[in-house]
Amino acid sequence: MGSKFVVADPGLCIGCETCMAGCMMKHAVPGDVEKPRLNLVKTLSVSAPIVCHQCADAPCVAACPEGALYFAEDRVAMNQERCIGCRSCVLACPYGAVQIDPVKGVATMGNLSMESPQKAFIVKCDLCYDREAGPVCVSVCPTNSLLVVDEEELVERQRQRRTRAAVASSAFSSVPLNSEL
Amino acid sequence: MEKHMAVCPYCGAGCKLNLIVEDGMVIGAEGLDGVTNEGELCLKGLSGFDFINDTKILTPRILHPMIRREKGGELERVSWDEALDFTAKKLTEIKEKYGPDSIMLTGSSRGPGNEANYVMQKFTRACVGTNNIDNCARTCHGPSVIGLMDTVGSGAMSVSIPNMENADLILLFGYNPSASHPIVARRIVKAKEKGAKIIVVDPRAIETARIADLYIQINNGCNLAFMNAFANAIVSENLHDIPFIEAHTTGFDEWWNTIKNYTPESVADICGCSAEDIRKAARMYAKAPNSIIGWGMGVTQQCQGVKTVHQIAAIACITNQIGRDNAGLAPVRGQNNVQGSCDMGMWPSWFPGYQKVEDPANREKFEKAWGLPAGSLPAKPGFKLTDLPHGVKEGKIKAFYNFGEDPLQTEPDSNDMRETLENLELLISQDIFMTQTTALADVVFPGTSWGEHDGVFSASDRTFQRFTAAVPPKGECKHDWQIFSELSTRMGYPMHYEDTKEIWDEVRSLCPNFYGATYEKMDGAGHAQWPVPTLDCPGTPTLYKGGQFTTPDKKARLLAHDFIEPTEMPDDSYPLVLCTVREVGHYSCRSMTGNCKVLAMLADEPGYVHMNPADAKTRNIKDDDLVWVSSRRGKVITRACLDERINKGAVYMTYQWWIGKCNDLTMHATDPLSGTPEDKYSACEVQNIEDQVWAERHMQSLYTALKDRLAAEAAPQNIVPASEAQ
Numbered sequence: 001m002g003s004k005f006v007v008a009d010p011g012l013c014i015g016c017e018t019c020m021a022g023c024m025m026k027h028a029v030p031g032d033v034e035k036p037r038l039n040l041v042k043t044l045s046v047s048a049p050i051v052c053h054q055c056a057d058a059p060c061v062a063a064c065p066e067g068a069l070y071f072a073e074d075r076v077a078m079n080q081e082r083c084i085g086c087r088s089c090v091l092a093c094p095y096g097a098v099q100i101d102p103v104k105g106v107a108t109m110g111n112l113s114m115e116s117p118q119k120a121f122i123v124k125c126d127l128c129y130d131r132e133a134g135p136v137c138v139s140v141c142p143t144n145s146l147l148v149v150d151e152e153e154l155v156e157r158q159r160q161r162r163t164r165a166a167v168a169s170s171a172f173s174s175v176p177l178n179s180e181l
Numbered sequence: 182m183e184k185h186m187a188v189c190p191y192c193g194a195g196c197k198l199n200l201i202v203e204d205g206m207v208i209g210a211e212g213l214d215g216v217t218n219e220g221e222l223c224l225k226g227l228s229g230f231d232f233i234n235d236t237k238i239l240t241p242r243i244l245h246p247m248i249r250r251e252k253g254g255e256l257e258r259v260s261w262d263e264a265l266d267f268t269a270k271k272l273t274e275i276k277e278k279y280g281p282d283s284i285m286l287t288g289s290s291r292g293p294g295n296e297a298n299y300v301m302q303k304f305t306r307a308c309v310g311t312n313n314i315d316n317c318a319r320t321c322h323g324p325s326v327i328g329l330m331d332t333v334g335s336g337a338m339s340v341s342i343p344n345m346e347n348a349d350l351i352l353l354f355g356y357n358p359s360a361s362h363p364i365v366a367r368r369i370v371k372a373k374e375k376g377a378k379i380i381v382v383d384p385r386a387i388e389t390a391r392i393a394d395l396y397i398q399i400n401n402g403c404n405l406a407f408m409n410a411f412a413n414a415i416v417s418e419n420l421h422d423i424p425f426i427e428a429h430t431t432g433f434d435e436w437w438n439t440i441k442n443y444t445p446e447s448v449a450d451i452c453g454c455s456a457e458d459i460r461k462a463a464r465m466y467a468k469a470p471n472s473i474i475g476w477g478m479g480v481t482q483q484c485q486g487v488k489t490v491h492q493i494a495a496i497a498c499i500t501n502q503i504g505r506d507n508a509g510l511a512p513v514r515g516q517n518n519v520q521g522s523c524d525m526g527m528w529p530s531w532f533p534g535y536q537k538v539e540d541p542a543n544r545e546k547f548e549k550a551w552g553l554p555a556g557s558l559p560a561k562p563g564f565k566l567t568d569l570p571h572g573v574k575e576g577k578i579k580a581f582y583n584f585g586e587d588p589l590q591t592e593p594d595s596n597d598m599r600e601t602l603e604n605l606e607l608l609i610s611q612d613i614f615m616t617q618t619t620a621l622a623d624v625v626f627p628g629t630s631w632g633e634h635d636g637v638f639s640a641s642d643r644t645f646q647r648f649t650a651a652v653p654p655k656g657e658c659k660h661d662w663q664i665f666s667e668l669s670t671r672m673g674y675p676m677h678y679e680d681t682k683e684i685w686d687e688v689r690s691l692c693p694n695f696y697g698a699t700y701e702k703m704d705g706a707g708h709a710q711w712p713v714p715t716l717d718c719p720g721t722p723t724l725y726k727g728g729q730f731t732t733p734d735k736k737a738r739l740l741a742h743d744f745i746e747p748t749e750m751p752d753d754s755y756p757l758v759l760c761t762v763r764e765v766g767h768y769s770c771r772s773m774t775g776n777c778k779v780l781a782m783l784a785d786e787p788g789y790v791h792m793n794p795a796d797a798k799t800r801n802i803k804d805d806d807l808v809w810v811s812s813r814r815g816k817v818i819t820r821a822c823l824d825e826r827i828n829k830g831a832v833y834m835t836y837q838w839w840i841g842k843c844n845d846l847t848m849h850a851t852d853p854l855s856g857t858p859e860d861k862y863s864a865c866e867v868q869n870i871e872d873q874v875w876a877e878r879h880m881q882s883l884y885t886a887l888k889d890r891l892a893a894e895a896a897p898q899n900i901v902p903a904s905e906a907q
Contacts, residue, residue, distance in 0.1 A: 014367070014389075015359055015360040015388050015765070016360075018224040020783060021226060021228045021766070023781070024782065025779055028779075034779075034782065035782075048390055111481075140227055142364060143366070143367050
């Protein structure tokens with residue numbers, strides 16, 4: 001437990017793909033794959049980027065025979081070295097948020113650098129764990145429609161909803177409540 | 182690492198940003214706290230900078246001047262002196278042989294900025310001696326500029342972008358801000374968060390329709406019928422403001438004489454919506470304390486664009502929803518500096534500052550300022566950009582000077598446009614990229630790119646903002662204003678400027694409404710919103726306060742017109758309406774964004790034709806299939822996107838694709854009042870392709886061949902001229 005995830009508010013999302021651009025730029029470094037970890041989906045009434053939920057009981061982790069996906073402190077993390085490209089995680093993920101991409105590796109021998117055979121690479125949100133300011137998509141969204149949901153955020157939302165439910169329950173009180181209060 | 186202040190070169194929102202430079206390369210962009218963007222950027226602002234570095238993803242940058250010595254010959258790199266001498270000689274010959282009006286020029290509403298455009302129109306009028314200068318507003322918001330000048334006096338937004346979020350109601354009519362201006366769409370989302378009502382009237386269920394309080398899905402091409410009925414509903418339900426109408430408008434009775442015939446019930450079929458929805462929208466709009474109408478190309482790229490703008494302005498005036506900070510008119514401009522091109526007089530009938538060329542007092546003023554003999558400036562308005570095809574066919578236009586635009590991509594009926602450009606005696610293209618248009622040019626002048634020069638842009642809401650150079654010019658690229666000055670000097674009208682500030686100060690001295698917009702006022706994240714008549718004036722976010730319109734009698738003119746059908750209605754052969762729209766991650770002809778890595782990876786050829794799933798099903802088309810789209814003008818390959826947001830019977834293509842090129846299909850029919858093409862309505866058909874493997878290969882081969890051809894056209898620039906070789 002204790003994992004965090006990025007989620008979009010579909011009312012505030014304007015479908016502009018700035019989150020995807022920010023994500024690609026973050027991952028445009030050697031040894032990484034320059035692909036967006038969020039995928040914008042548009043239906044008649046909803047626009048929202050869909051991204052890994054860092055599930056507490058993640059099907060992708062369970063499906064990986066090599067332990068390339070595993071639970072880190074606050075996310076589902078990846079060990080790219082172990083990935084064999086079997087794509088079981090792709091099949092297992094209910095959000096369609098995991099992708100396996102082939103990348104060409106580079107092997108060095110002395111001064112020589114050679115292209116090594118294709119290597120499989122897991123393309124999935126890593127919550128920008130190595131970025132101090134947190135996920136880049138959240139920072140760049142021009143309408144602030146993305147947020148990081150953590151334990152605190154969930155507790156706060158639950159608290160608000162319980163309060164609202166309690167207030168509403170006055171409607172079915174079997175004895176009249178003091179309306180002057 | 183260095184940071185250089187700039188204004189985003191994509192769209193009219195005017196977002197301030199820093200360009201981040203390392204080792205002479207632009208490597209990043211970050212939002213600055215500008216008046217319109219408040220630190221935010223969209224994907225283009227954030228990742229649309231690397232084209233400056235000549236990535237050659239789509240097409241190479243032009244770094245050296247080139248000429249074709251013979252029509253149809255090969256391009257050859259020459260020295261600047263030779264290129265300018267050659268061009269001056271050719272232009273002078275054409276001017277002497279056919280007269281100055283045989284030469285046509287277009288300004289650039291993109292990266293160059295106001296100063297470069299000002300110098301170009303000065304060259305056009307003072308040196309060439311013609312008013313044949315125009316800009317891409319002709320193809321986009323020209324009808325808004327003309328229609329608003331006719332009715333309320335100023336061809337621009339009456340409200341400011343920041344104030345949009347404080348409106349009580351926003352009506353979007355033929356305008357999709359999420360794709361065209363994400364940073365303006367942000368204000369609309371904020372308005373909604375603050376409790377504003379949103380009405381969307383559009384054939385497509387655009388992004389904003391999802392948060393609208395009322396969405397009315399109308400038929401394509403019904404705009405004037407809808408707006409006439411909207412006005413009819415207001416008056417027939419007594420929601421108009423009679424004291425305001427009497428005090429601040431003229432022509433109400435005559436206006437009503439036409440409008441009274443347009444009951445919502447009488448046009449419901451034409452509009453494809455219920456009469457009650459029209460009435461409901463009219464009530465909401467008129468009754469809200471402060472309402473804003475936003476519109477875009479959905480209004481202007483139609484055969485009755487100007488007339489529809491007349492009606493939109495009339496509706497704001499009769500309801501007194503104008504002249505307050507949060508109430509008014511919002512035609513949000515497409516290109517980053519299209520407002521600026523208009524401000525600078527890149528228009529066949531205006532000097533800079535919207536001063537009419539036909540007025541002798543204006544001509545006298547400019548003659549004096551420009552050191553010209555009395556009576557030398559031409560009084561006759563020049564050709565419009567959309568006059569080019571028939572102007573060439575009729576032998577009236579012999580030379581075309583294209584500055585930073587790509588008409589072969591952005592104008593309708595590109596096959597006809599290609600013929601037009603090929604039939605010119607002289608085509609000059611001053612650009613930063615080897616575009617499809619530049620590839621046909623007889624003279625290629627390499628201008629500096631955005632990021633390599635200073636200047637002022639005008640955002641869509643009349644906000645002047647400065648931008649600065651981040652890196653030095655590449656190769657032999659020269660500042661655009663230097664090229665015009667040097668050419669003008671060779672043609673007998675010497676011009677010389679030290680820097681853009683000197684040019685801007687000349688602009689200010691000649692345009693009373695811009696006088697107070699000094700470089701000092703626009704330092705850093707500063708800005709100045711015109712009118713800025715004095716040095717003390719901080720700018721004017723809101724026009725027409727207190728019902729004081731900028732027409733000669735200070736009153737708004739109410740103008741009404743009857744509705745007519747679009748020019749080319751669907752029929753059995755071409756049963757679908759084709760409407761051209763915008764890609765969120767690409768801009769204009771795509772020469773800039775197509776050379777940006779992230780933007781090119783997010784969206785690439787051949788683009789999509791968006792269609793209702795029902796229309797796809799009857800044609801046996803699946804999502805993501807490659808398909809043919811054909812019209813009476815041509816046939817192109819593109820990819821189908823089955824999209825529930827699309828109305829049945831219509832398809833939508835973005836105009837950024839060079840292979841899936843919708844302008845091979847569109848038609849050169851224009852609004853007679855503005856010359857704006859009817860890009861939002863023509864007839865087409867979509868056909869499936871059985872062999873998808875062949876189709877993918879075919880599309881790829883077309884794309885590769887186009888990129889190879891453009892690279893080959895640019896290649897001679899790498900051959901150093903013998904005269905310069907050591």
